[in-house]
Amino acid sequence: MLVNDKHLTTIWYEKKTDKVKIIDQRLIPFELKIIELNTVDEVCFAIKEMQVRGAPLIGVTAAYGMYIASKENANLDFLQEVSKRINATRPTAVNLSWALNEVMTKITDLKEDQTSAKILEIANQIRQDDIDNCKKIGEYGCELIKKIYALKNKPVNILTHCNAGWLATVDWGTALAPVFVANKNNIPVHVWVDETRPRNQGFSLTAWELINENIPNSLIVDNVGGHLMQHNKIDICITGTDRTASNGDVCNKIGTYLKALAAYDNNIPFYVSAPISSIDFNIENGVMDIPIEERDSEEVSHISGLDENNKLKKIKIVPEGSSCTNFAFDVTPAKYITKLITEKGIVDANYQSISSLK
Numbered sequence: 461m462l463v464n465d466k467h468l469t470t471i472w473y474e475k476k477t478d479k480v481k482i483i484d485q486r487l488i489p490f491e492l493k494i495i496e497l498n499t500v501d502e503v504c505f506a507i508k509e510m511q512v513r514g515a516p517l518i519g520v521t522a523a524y525g526m527y528i529a530s531k532e533n534a535n536l537d538f539l540q541e542v543s544k545r546i547n548a549t550r551p552t553a554v555n556l557s558w559a560l561n562e563v564m565t566k567i568t569d570l571k572e573d574q575t576s577a578k579i580l581e582i583a584n585q586i587r588q589d590d591i592d593n594c595k596k597i598g599e600y601g602c603e604l605i606k607k608i609y610a611l612k613n614k615p616v617n618i619l620t621h622c623n624a625g626w627l628a629t630v631d632w633g634t635a636l637a638p639v640f641v642a643n644k645n646n647i648p649v650h651v652w653v654d655e656t657r658p659r660n661q662g663f664s665l666t667a668w669e670l671i672n673e674n675i676p677n678s679l680i681v682d683n684v685g686g687h688l689m690q691h692n693k694i695d696i697c698i699t700g701t702d703r704t705a706s707n708g709d710v711c712n713k714i715g716t717y718l719k720a721l722a723a724y725d726n727n728i729p730f731y732v733s734a735p736i737s738s739i740d741f742n743i744e745n746g747v748m749d750i751p752i753e754e755r756d757s758e759e760v761s762h763i764s765g766l767d768e769n770n771k772l773k774k775i776k777i778v779p780e781g782s783s784c785t786n787f788a789f790d791v792t793p794a795k796y797i798t799k800l801i802t803e804k805g806i807v808d809a810n811y812q813s814i815s816s817l818k
Contacts, residue, residue, distance in 0.1 A: 461626040461633075461640065462672045463492060469591075469631045470517050473524065473584060480524045484511045485627055489668035490772055497521075500529050500542055507556070508549040510659070514628020515702040515738050516590050519555030522546050523583035526563045530576040539575070540564065552711060552753045552789050554703040554740045559586055587630050590735070593803035594632035597733050601638025601698065601801045604731065606647055608695050615648040615676070617695045619685055622656040622713035623665035624700025624733060634700040634733035636669065638801070643675050651677040652688060656713060658759040658786060682715055686722035697723050697730045698801075704732070704739045708794030708809030709746025714787055720796040729798040732809070736802055736817050744811070747791045757784035 461468070471482045484493045486509070495511070497503050503525035506512050512521045529542040543560045550556055563582050567575050608616045624635035632640060642649050651670055656662035663679055670677040680688070688694050697719060703711040710716070710732050723730040743749045761784045767773040778784065797809035807813040 461631060461669065464672070470512065470627055471520055471524065471587065471630060473527075473580070473587075480528060482506060482512055482521070483627070485513060485665065486511055487772070488627070489664050490766060497524065497528060500525060500532070500545065503528060504546060504549050507546070513661075514624065514700070515553035515555040516594070516629040516634065516735055517627075518550060518553050519559035519737060520583070520587050520590055520630055522556050523559045523563055523579070523586045526560065527576065527579045527583050530579050534572040534575040536568070536572075536575075539567070550753060551751045552702050553738075555735075555737050558737050562586060590630045590737075591632065593735050593737075594626075594629050594634060594637050595641075596803040597634055597735065597801050598632055598637030598641035600803075600806055601731070601733060602641040602645065602647070604696065604729075604801075604806070605638055605642045605649065606645075609647050612695070615650045616642070617650050617652065617693055619652045619654070619688070619694045619697045619719065620666060621654045621662070621685075621697075621699045621716050621719055623661040623669075625666055625669040627665050627669060628700060633669075634735060634738075635698045636666070637733060638698060639670075639675065640673060643673060649675060651675060652685070652694060653677050653679045654685065654715070654719075655679065655681050656715065657682055658763075660763070661713070685719050686726075689722050689726040689728050694723075694728055697728060699730075699732055701732050701734045701738050702789060703743075703746070703750050704734045704800065704809075704814070705743040705746030705750060705794075706739070706741050706814050707744055707746065707811050708797055708800070708814060709750070710734070710792045710794070710797055710800075710809070711746055711750045711752075711789050712792065714790050717790040717792045717796075720792040724796045730796060731798050731806075732792075732800050734800045734802055736804065739814060739817065741815075741818060747793060750789075750791055752790070753788040755786045755788045757786050760784040760786045
């Protein structure tokens, strides 16, 4: 996707320097900073502290993390321990364990002098597959937007939550991929952008992406969605997912469940863009069994922004002595999901349809 009219991805391997590079997403929208990942410690920090975020991107980063580890030591036991360490950084996004498993299962029988090159090959392939799969999700989802536009013949109003654009993947994104494809096909759209507290990924990331692509959008606080739906200002909701259970329950950024309830009450279609790598075929009940990450309470008690001198600053917004709780995700039961948009097509949010994707 575009940044200042130039194509950029979130993570890439630079063959000339043998370096893995990422965008430090903590600084967007105020600064675009590209950094190198040189050690396993840096990879773990990048995932845990959200220099990279979004389930697909976390998985790709983990795969490159294994390559970085293998350059230090290609012993299988060492790499297994590194895999466990990286996997512990974020408990909810299933792409993390999926990507690590992809690496470990494919290097088990290799000689040590073959291992590092093989892991790099796997990581590069996971990266390319993510780009290709997100593009396909965009094309399938665009058809939904196109049908709505054909019926109303005016811009399609889309509500999204959190950031599931290209910054959450390598390129294109998941929930925003249909929006980007529709825009490139001259289908007029307008996006309602949830702030997505506590980290404000909607305001800081989604809006930044849409502005760079010249897509009309309006920023709203999280609790406005229901009001907009009641007054026919939203045609379709599309979100991403960090982990989808085999029964169709969807785990996404906290607040997604409430949007789905409002959409259901107002007969507005609620779609979830779900790469197959984000589906956990081993979990049958998402509400009961998907682990929910609880993050540092400071994300709730403090907020970052530019001060009067245009400097990035963190400030406290709660009373002294306040106790804050920070659940990062919630689970939307399958009955509130209209359908899932995958790289293999649009399917029902139920066990039978999801099983066919294996």
